[in-house]
Amino acid sequence: MPVTIAAEVLSGCTGCEIALLNTGDGFLKLLDRIEIVHMPLLMDSKYFGPDEGSEEIDIPRSDIGFISGSIRNREQLLLARTMRERCGVIVAFGTCAAYGGIPALINLFDNKDLFRRYYRTAEATDSASSPCEVVPPLLDRTFALDEKIEVDAFIPGCPPHPDSIADALDRLIEGRLPETPVQSVCDACPAKREGKGTVQKIKRFLKNARYQPEKPLGEMRCLLEQGLLCIGPVTQAGCSGKSGCAPRCIQARVPCRGCYGPVRRGGNQLLDMLNALASNGIDTKNLPDRLSMLRFSGAHSMLPRQVRKPSS
């Protein structure tokens, strides 16, 4: 009997599923070992018959449930709960599901502000009251999966590297849970580090890092030591995959923004980074938006709701 898999996308972007397809040949081989029983992106899975449209959602039973995206509205909450009930193992697939991801940035604002902006004051919009018929109500903020249902395994990354997805699937198919290494992006980064005390101030990323394009990455000075806000030190490793490549953003010669979430579950990327900078005597006062260090891990009440003046 092949292992059965169900996959749902909640408040996400489908990038995690594209990353799954990016296992390439691996995806084809995978199809010999698993049976996908529910995946609205790729197959015609319906929640109910055409005359049954209702509160009850039907998802076939399966061994493993992959859920990407965070939880934003009541329907997604119901979907998450139904998946929990029907799947043997629930995997939070990607950073949105694991930590809230980019959609959790909305937790800085309340829905009233959002609706006022989106339906009443946006540049080209004919002002109207907010949609409320048929569409499921939004929750008061965006939640990571484990704030609402029990989660058995996490595959972080926005999106996760295809190698991590393939590894996780291998283990799950064998009936084991995937492992996430307690390592930071820096542990996998070849950039050259010279040590403490060389940077006093962090600057915004307004001009490119210094490096020689023809030379290997190992000859580029660490971006943090170049004064750029690279949060690799407080971000979980994994984005380099297994082929010995450098972390992805470092390959593009841009700083890590933290898309794999904290090194340890429960960690706070903002506080951890501020501590790391402070212990190196680096001044962060001139950084305009420190909360952005939580842009990928803002669920779990990490991001405070801000009181802001309404946009004009």
Added chain:
Amino acid sequence: MNPGSAGTAPNGTSAREIVIQPVTRIEGHARIGIRLDENGNAAEARVHIMSMRGFEKFLEGRPAEEVPGIVTRICGVCPWHHHLASNIAVEGCFGVQPPPAAVLLRELTLVQAHISDKVLHFFFLAGPDFLLEPGDRSVRNIMWIARKSPELAEKVIRMRYNGHMMLEKFAGRSIHPEAIVPGGFSKPMTARERDEMRVGAREQLDFARYALDFAKERVFPKFDPATMELGRITTGFLGMVDPEDGSLRLTDGVLRLMRPGGSFHEFSQREYTDFIGEHVEPWSYAKFPYARGWGDGFSMDLENPCGIYRTNSLARLNVADSIGTPLAQAELSEFRSLFGRPAQSTMLYHWARLIELLYACERVIELLDHPDITDQRIRSEVTPRAGRGVGCVEAPRGTLIHDYSTDENGCISRANLIVGTTHNQAPINMSVNRAARDLIKDGRVDDELLNRIEMAVRAYDP
């Protein structure tokens, strides 16, 4: 899960509603609700977009130079397009121009990203409607194609994969890139990288030719009159063209808004609010853009629509006077001689998509051949300041508009986004209405019929 049995209204309720939820083999989330009248004929259908994340709001306060790495997460299928439009908008705010090599690299990555997306949509999402015999919905998918035609499946899976890997190898990330930055690009292309990409690009071009031949032989012959009528509506079109010669452009062009009759207005990216308005309906989180510039308001009435225009592949081919690459231009001529200009049949989105695939492959090679592509000057330094900028590119699903203002620290004070697929909200609703009214009679529905209604949605690749 039984398909609706004939003509039975749920007890006690006067109107029966047929629900398709979720709409499947599309990238987004949608629900179709079709209200039947007392005779069991479709009276009205609606496509509901069921959630919103609120990017327009939570961009406020973010340093503008960070925003191009945030808006990528609007869509995992077209992150490069959001990434570039956002960078152009930030550059508008900060008053800076990227150097020529960066302009080339940006177009290269954008066009390359179109390639994988079109393969994904034609073969993985829509293909099962055409490549498999009508039948059980449990087999209408790429997994079944893989079982029935392993060679074809292997080929398309590899092509989509290769496109992603080419981007990844050069730019670090293919899904949710960081390589485009305000002022230019984060790294130059070395001669070696260019040569490597060339090899892959030639293979992509071969594949695009194969895909078009394949479709002409195996898919388009299935566009019988009933299929050509499926979800057919008559609308205007919006897309980007070259300001000089009116040819197809995916970035760095002007916008052209064509009326159903074929006449058009051209306007710069900044002027979009003069021509485009957004209507709000109480039953969908998505807004409904319309041609405000035409001055007759908004209506999705099938007999008398007002302000309705479409975007995505068919729209781009309709508004463009020509295509600047030879193979795609030859296909466009043939397409026009068969279907006229503007072509209105919704199913022709698929055909247009494959012509664009060919264009994208040819264009990638042209760009790689450009002598400046390996130039080392790739980023102008930017200085945060208060300003406003609008960035538009053609995403696979249509014209993408990012419009930002910044405060004196260079942080976002206001953001407005109109994403490609949103332009098609009203047309998708109309096409579904049209298909439902044509197909649902006397309350009879079955799985295959409902799938045909979904095919009217899938053509738009929402």
